[in-house]
Amino acid sequence: MSDISSLFQPFSHAGLELENRIVMAPMTRNGSPGNVPGDQVVEYYRRRAAGGTGLIITEGTCIDHIASNSDANVPNFHGAAALAGWQRVVDAVHAEGGRIAAQLWHVGAMRKAGMPPAGDVNGYSPSGMNMPGKISRHVMTESDIEEVIASYARGAATARALGFDAVEIHGAHGYLIDQFFWSGTNVRDDRWGGSLAARGRFCVEILKAVRAEVGARYPIILRYSQWKQQDFEARLVETAGELEQFLAPLVDAGVDIFHCSTRRFWEPEFEGSDLNLAGWTKQLTGKPTITVGSVSLDADFIPLPGEHTFREAKPASLDELLERLERGEFDLVAVGRAMIANADWANRVRAGELASLQPFAKEMLFSLD
Numbered sequence: 001m002s003d004i005s006s007l008f009q010p011f012s013h014a015g016l017e018l019e020n021r022i023v024m025a026p027m028t029r030n031g032s033p034g035n036v037p038g039d040q041v042v043e044y045y046r047r048r049a050a051g052g053t054g055l056i057i058t059e060g061t062c063i064d065h066i067a068s069n070s071d072a073n074v075p076n077f078h079g080a081a082a083l084a085g086w087q088r089v090v091d092a093v094h095a096e097g098g099r100i101a102a103q104l105w106h107v108g109a110m111r112k113a114g115m116p117p118a119g120d121v122n123g124y125s126p127s128g129m130n131m132p133g134k135i136s137r138h139v140m141t142e143s144d145i146e147e148v149i150a151s152y153a154r155g156a157a158t159a160r161a162l163g164f165d166a167v168e169i170h171g172a173h174g175y176l177i178d179q180f181f182w183s184g185t186n187v188r189d190d191r192w193g194g195s196l197a198a199r200g201r202f203c204v205e206i207l208k209a210v211r212a213e214v215g216a217r218y219p220i221i222l223r224y225s226q227w228k229q230q231d232f233e234a235r236l237v238e239t240a241g242e243l244e245q246f247l248a249p250l251v252d253a254g255v256d257i258f259h260c261s262t263r264r265f266w267e268p269e270f271e272g273s274d275l276n277l278a279g280w281t282k283q284l285t286g287k288p289t290i291t292v293g294s295v296s297l298d299a300d301f302i303p304l305p306g307e308h309t310f311r312e313a314k315p316a317s318l319d320e321l322l323e324r325l326e327r328g329e330f331d332l333v334a335v336g337r338a339m340i341a342n343a344d345w346a347n348r349v350r351a352g353e354l355a356s357l358q359p360f361a362k363e364m365l366f367s368l369d
Contacts, residue, residue, distance in 0.1 A: 003322065016256075020052070022346045053098060067138070105170040106151075109130035129184075149202075160213075166218070172261045178224070180192065221259050226269075255287065258281045290332040313338075340364050340365070343369070
């Protein structure tokens, strides 16, 4: 195996101080009955901090908006009970010497009327679409847009007040912010739609509002992706030039770190270069980036035809990841399914015990071990 020392170098940026470059990727776990994180959730995150993870990014937490959530077991980021649960998570992670960021989320058109916890409230979206061309959700008005922006800002202020070390805005995977980004689901003809810049305005205004709430030295992470749950082959941009146009306003609005979500970290993003999405993002913006996508596993997470859960995978070599990190293509490495399977993934890698890593099995998704 290549030299692992690059994974265990300290990281410092925008007030975020980490002991190593290992990040726990945000993963929906559906383990918070009544939308409140309880004892199992606290222990789940504590174990990953004790296992040597440099930065934990929470599963998506739903902001204070009537249509932000679509599952009775996904945690909220508002309400006294849910926030008390998150305070316990923060305290437990810090007691183990770890750092933690809250991921703020609005599911947008992934919600439909009848889903809990808001009953008959329909999903919100820029153009009433969850899939391109099919209008079946609520089309957001100007006042709706202002209300959601304010909800993100309140969530960020709450994260800081609870002691989270950073906040991540979930702008990926076909959820609300990404529905504004994506031309397939945003066909508005006002200032929130049309050009790439106009489709990015919703996120820009969220970032500005968040920055105004948390101040200049509180780290803001933005997670974005080309692919969508609705279409794994979807792309926001086709060239590095378009990517630069997309990213520049987000940088100006206050992003400190970009979390670049891909299914396979080793795949090049554009022809003519080996750089992945995180590599291109770092080169174009100068900002630190997090890479992610089947790290230390031999199969990506997308289900095979007929399957309805993440694909099982065995441990795989870290050599290419380490080589890319060593040459500075990206700055941080997010580990997902492998860290569900191995709470102490970081400590095992540090000790050179890769052979002891457990494979990821489907049943692991249904518990918080």
